[in-house]
Amino acid sequence: MGNTFAYVVLTAWPLLAIYFYRTKNIQFASLLTIIGGFMFLAAKTAVDLPMIPPLGKDTVPIISALFCILLIKNRRIPLFKGLGKIKFLVILYIFIPFITALLNSNAVISGGSYLRGLSYYDGLSLVINQGLLVLPFFIGRALFRTYDEQLIMFKFLVVAGLFYSLLMFYEIRMSPQLHRTFFGYFPHSFIQQYRYGGFRPVVFMGHGLWVSFFTVVVLISSLALWNCKVKIRNFSSTMVSSYLLVVLVFCKSIASLLYGIFAFLLIKKIKPKLQIKVAVGLVLLALLYPSMSIMKLFPHQEILNIARSIDEARAQSLQFRFDNETLLLEHARAKFFFGWGGWGRNRFAGLTTDGRWIITFGQFGILGFLAEFGLLASAVFKTFTAFKVIKSEPEKKLLAAHAVLIGIIMIDQLPNASLSPWLWLISGVLLGRAEEVIRLNRGALYDARYQ
Structure with a gap:
């Protein structure tokens, strides 16, 4: 169970989603609502109501996005x-x-x-x-049907990953404490986050493995932009991709590091x-x-x-x-x-x-x-x-x-x-x-x- 702040953030997420969809285009707002929820909502904190799935990190952002798409942007989602x-x-x-x-x-x-x-x-x-x-x-x-809309997703992932890397480096240095500090509890086994004489980051995702795989996704996104010669803000894609590869090394996950190296070689050399x-x-x-x-x-x-x-x-x-x-x-x-x-x-x-x-x-x-x-x-x-x-x-x-x-x-x-x-x-x-x-x-x- 999370503390009061964990439930306040969870309850406020639909309100944030409304703000995103009123002020941003529909693609960017959807990314902020769904991926942002995964990045920042408390892990394993949920409101468990009858019949429907627990309302938590995995469900509140989806429901929020759906209602905003239907009611604010007046768009339909064909199944x-x-x-x-x-x-x-x-x-x-x-x-x-x-x-x-x-x-x-x-x-x-x-x-x-x-x-x-x-x-x-x-x-x-x-x-x-x-x-x-x-x-x-x-x-x-x-x-996301056009090339430009696809680019929005890749750019968002890279910028989000760069911001998150600051929180990750804090936990690499200080140990995984952010979830406990903000939400009052640690969501998984703390000992599983200890690797090679140090810690791998957890931030708000629930486990170091999920943070490392998030970093893989961000790294591949940066490589895609590098290949397309697309800059991330004012930063060189080459520099950003190299930095993210270093971040991935510090995540201390062998599988994710192998994914990252494999993707790096495949996308840049093939x-x-x-x-x-x-x-x-x-x-x-x-x-x-x-x-x-x-x-x-x-x-x-x-x-x-x-x-x-x-x-x-x-x-x-x-x-x-x-x-x-x-x-x-x-x-x-x-x-x-x-x-x-x-x-x-x-x-x-x-x-x-x-x-x-x-x-x-x-x-x-x-x-x-x-x-x-x-x-x-x-x-x-x-x-x-x-x-x-x-x-x-x-x-x-x-x-x-x-x-x-x-x-x-x-x-x-x-x-x-x-x-x-x-x-x-x-x-x-x-x-x-x-x-x-x-x-x-x-x-x-x-x-x-x-x-």
């Missing part, structure tokens, strides 16, 4: 219009939890714990939760056409990971050997995750198609669930996994089609870097569970931009297909 076959993934994503609840009405005894069965009420509540959490995907798709293909490869790897794990085709041991050559402690942590994952996957296969549902039923005797993929697979089965990851992947696949007809070099570079970003977001869902509404927003922006490119170049796309 299915123009989606084509992707709409079936949306329907699956939203309604599978209800089917899961219907199929899990029996109680489960696991590790001496009694886990109650799910009810119609639980199913309906989960449907509302799914619809709310994926809403930023549709906001991004509807509001042509956009190949970047798109790499992004598609990353997406396919994420989609195929459950099947590869079940058939024991994924090189877990080889990855562990590489990790041991870098850091034995991190290798042990990775080994722990893989071992848990194996047990959780075996448990999930018992309810392969629709999963076990929530309330810890998917965790099997209290095992830790780290990766987003195994959380989704365990809760909603392989169909739930394909719906969630398929929606993210659809943006990259649509971009692969759009890239064939786009002419402008800066637009190609920005589109390719954006696709790489989504590919890395999906890969991070294998070891971690970083997927939250602001990342859905970024994915929706890519889908919207790709759809607009295709719409404006239908004739050229037809010629490209049948030449």
Whole structure:
């Protein structure tokens, strides 16, 4: 539970959103409301009302943005219009939890714990939760269609990251204290933030891993602007990207640092056409990971050997995750198609669930996994089609870097569970931009297909 100030900020966020939408353009206001909420609202402080998801960091910014878009800007957010076959993934994503609840009405005894069965009420509540959490995907798709609107998002991310880096360096030096200072409590295990003789920053995001992955997203955004020769205020993109790479090093997360170095080399050294293909490869790897794990085709041991050559402690942590994952996957296969549902039923005797993929697979089965990851992947696949007809070099570079970003977001869902509404927003922006490119170049796309 947060202190009074935590609830004051949470309650004030809709009022701030109204101010943003009255004074800024709709794209900038949406970024401020949704991404700003992730950056500054208290972690795990929420108002838990019946039926609807807890009103907290992940939900209040989305609801605020939706009402402001509808009532202040008088814009509509289409869910299915123009989606084509992707709409079936949306329907699956939203309604599978209800089917899961219907199929899990029996109680489960696991590790001496009694886990109650799910009810119609639980199913309906989960449907509302799914619809709310994926809403930023549709906001991004509807509001960011042009190259200039896509640029607004990348510029916002870089400026936001530069500001946040000041708070991050404070915590790197002084230890993660800002959340406790402002909101009265520390939101996670403090010892997990101690790395390599110092601390990694947490700020207001809840865990050092989420701060480090936020920094990866900001770094990739700066690299995209660097490639497009776009300045950030009066700063050189080269200087900003180099600075953000240093910030990422101080975040002390091996996985995020590897993402950052990989993206740096890919975006700066490889042509956009190949970047798109790499992004598609990353997406396919994420989609195929459950099947590869079940058939024991994924090189877990080889990855562990590489990790041991870098850091034995991190290798042990990775080994722990893989071992848990194996047990959780075996448990999930018992309810392969629709999963076990929530309330810890998917965790099997209290095992830790780290990766987003195994959380989704365990809760909603392989169909739930394909719906969630398929929606993210659809943006990259649509971009692969759009890239064939786009002419402008800066637009190609920005589109390719954006696709790489989504590919890395999906890969991070294998070891971690970083997927939250602001990342859905970024994915929706890519889908919207790709759809607009295709719409404006239908004739050229037809010629490209049948030449």
